[in-house]
Amino acid sequence: MAKKKLNIGMVGYGFMGRAHSNAFSQVSNFFQLQHEPVLKAACARDQGKLKAFADQWGYESTESDWRKLVERKDIDVIDIAASNDMHLEIAIAAAEAGKIVMCEKPLGRNAAESAKMVAAVEKAKVPNMVWYNYRRVPAVTLAKQLIDEGKLGKIFHYRAKFLQDWTISADLPQGGQGLWRLDVNVAGSGVTGDLLAHCIDTAMWLNGGIDKVIGLTETFIKEREHNLTGKKEPVGIDDASLFLARFSNGSLANFEATRYARGHKALYTLEINGEKASIMWDLHDLHRLQYFDHRDEGRTRGWRSIHVTDGDHPYMAKWWVPGLQIGYEHSFIHQVADFIEGLETGKPAAPTFREAMATDVVTDAVLKSARTGQWENISA
Ligand code: SOE
Secondary structure, three states, X not given: OOOEEEEEEEEOOXXXXXXXXXXXXXXXXXXXXXXXXXXXXXXXXXXXXXXXXXXXXXXXXXXXXXXXXXXXXXXXXXXXXOOHHHHHHHHHHHHHOOOEEEEEOOOOOOHHHHHHHHHHHHHHOOOEEEEOHHHHOHHHHHHHHXXXXXXXXXXXXXXXXXXXXXXXXXXXOEOOOOHHHHOHHHHOOOHHHHHHHHHHHHHHHHHOOEEEEEEEEEOOOOEEEEOOOOOEEEOOOOOEEEEEEEEOOOOEEEEEEEOOOOOOOOEEEEEEEEOOEEEEEEHHHOOEEEXXXXXXXXXXXXXXXXXXXXXXXXXXXXXXXXXXXXXXXXXXXXXHHHHHHHHHHOOOOOOOHHHHHHHHHHHHHHHHHHHHOOOEEOOO
């Protein structure tokens, strides 16, 4: 049967523009879906870079103004892979134009922006999703299955870290392509919205809602040259962010993200300790899930390193043969596959805009708590 075309209008050509484009291009080769994404148009301001990007990935056309892209009748999906300051306006316009809207994380620069985007997609009744890709690393999805089956029993502890080291140099400027993550006006926050957002999204998916948080942040380099003004400007982002939390299920948690952990490039780790079993996962070894089950026979009890590559592991039957690994980019392919399946079954893939807004509520509370020194309750 001929597949229905799902015409993609991509905004942005950076790291995420590439990761999303790859996912749209690959998904039909591996997943049996009724819809096939088509790279219809790519959009950005810098026409030279946009042309190179569009040629590389095989986009049929380009647009220099996202408003034109949103107006186009031949576009079904607007995918927002541009900097965080552009999410709000584009998402609202796309929803009003009746487009399916996909948005890179974090949804808004803060929860107030996210709430406006949620209202827009819900009013227009358009399918929507935020790209929190790490949920779809098979080892992380396996963790979710084990927790939901009750294998860990009552959960006592949740621990997550996301460590990087790429902004330690005081000579690194802020602003502009790639470095907009250091400009608070564009990014909204520093590692809290960029890195902790991933940890919080996964945590609430695996372990349920968070009741309260207390945070601590630091900006180690207070001024950086700004690429757009050429002048030294104050740095408004958090370079490091730590918080303690209590989950609604009674478990206690600690979270840490930094871009100042010399030697660590993208060390996202999580550990969950339950009454019966514990699990650990590490992005640098993403195809393995560490599992300890106290019910094992005593003499051989110990941490198992599960190589999550077998046909009965999440998503893996779609790939190669048992034992052969997949990687980072596949988490995005899985996200597109789940999203399209959601369109076809009417059961939307998570996280929707509304579900992803819950993460922004927590990151706002962490930043507020870091300012006030007080515990912050998370409202529902
Ligand atoms: C920042 O360096 C970054 O690229 C984040 O923006 C991504 O969301 C994260 O997955 C890896 O690190």
